[in-house]
Amino acid sequence: MELRQNIKIAVDAIVFGYKENSLNVLLIKQKFGVLKDQWALVGGFVKDGETLSTAVNRELAEEAGIKVSYLEQLYTFGDDVNRDPRFQVISVAYFALVNSTKLVVKADTDAEDAQWFPMHNLPQLAFDHSVILEAAKQRLKNKLSYQPIGFDLLPKEFLFSELENLYCTILEKEIDRRNFRKKILSFGIVEETEKFGSKKNGRPAKLFKFNKLKYNKLTKEGFLFDIYFA
Amino acid sequence: MELRQNIKIAVDAIVFGYKENSLNVLLIKQKFGVLKDQWALVGGFVKDGETLSTAVNRELAEEAGIKVSYLEQLYTFGDDVNRDPRFQVISVAYFALVNSTKLVVKADTDAEDAQWFPMHNLPQLAFDHSVILEAAKQRLKNKLSYQPIGFDLLPKEFLFSELENLYCTILEKEIDRRNFRKKILSFGIVEETEKFGSKKNGRPAKLFKFNKLKYNKLTKEGFLFDIYFA
């Protein structure tokens, strides 16, 4: 069977980080090509013989030198034939989370610059990347309520107030501190440590950690993580 | 910029129908090619200059001659480089629902045969299509609980018992008839008609219909469809 097809296939990654009450996205500025001097999502073309997952991970390494803590396919963008001015490109977008509190991104081989931008202060983006980003933001908002992915944005050990602020920030909602704590603790998947975190004022707070193993076990038994707040 | 890429891109559609307490999938058997005499999902390669949506709709028309009542992108399968023995193919899978109660599929131009198969009695499928189908089944199960897509599988006017059976069948759960009715009605998006449906025995039941406009309006106001049953 002969098949001529001139459509190109690319992968893009929306990498979210969270630091000091701000949700951030990782963007890059490329050295070469049409993207030169434009901020864009991490991404690039899939190589022959490469899987989609391999391609995203490669791009994440090449362009930003990071390892993400969560990665899932988001959506495949291919309903605008001219989303790329060069040729017809279909892009499989991936949704990624990293614990960016201690993370420093380094512009690697391909990228001139890699930088975190707060979601409420984004630069102009290349192509249809702002559309993709918007879809990712929505996914993050939704998923936060029914999957414990918030922990992937925090360090291994965190304060309850940090977790709470993360939810408030991303969901753009006020949440009652006490009820939030009660609900999260009721699941039995977040555990107290012996350590204390440091804050300027107020009563010192214990550090907590997410027990992923227990979460996985409970999930198999039918447990559903669910923290919807009106 | 020169770019050599020999990856092909295809679309596949998982079309679900519901009839007489059975969830069914639409499968086709092709006239030509490697797929000859094998049951497979509706699908094919994307043409140059064509969008993904256009491609699926074209395939749905060409291979089965149907118009679906619901269509959304499911997932893009490209993590197995050898999912197609001929060459590397990335497939964007779509999830579709049709009201199949009165629908007769006709094998159109490309397909030798198009047929509904009950989910609990499937033939061997080509390629990795059983994996794709499994993902679609999962999507259907999940989505049923937080989006009113069940109505897309039923005729415009339906009995409450039909809706209830649809939920029981797909979710593979027992649901209390009375509580189910109460909950659905409490949303105010399903309305009573003057007509009655016919059943062999028992008290005659009113026909109901889904008010999509009202649902859309409520959704904008923050309403969340949600019918989880333990």
Added chain:
DNA sequence: CTTATAAGCGTATCTTTTACGCAAAGCTAA
């Protein structure tokens, strides 16, 4: 020592879910 600030615990109230009971309306068969 006082004040400010955040952490942590508890509880009354309101809402929702769950588990059923039971009458109504039709069909069938004696």
Added chain:
DNA sequence: TTAGCTTTGCGTAAAAGATACGCTTATAAG
């Protein structure tokens, strides 16, 4: 005609869960 079966449709009590707060505790700053 009527007894029996079946499905529909409505209601309600009890259990569970969500919500709105009050109050104490532990630390730092002044």
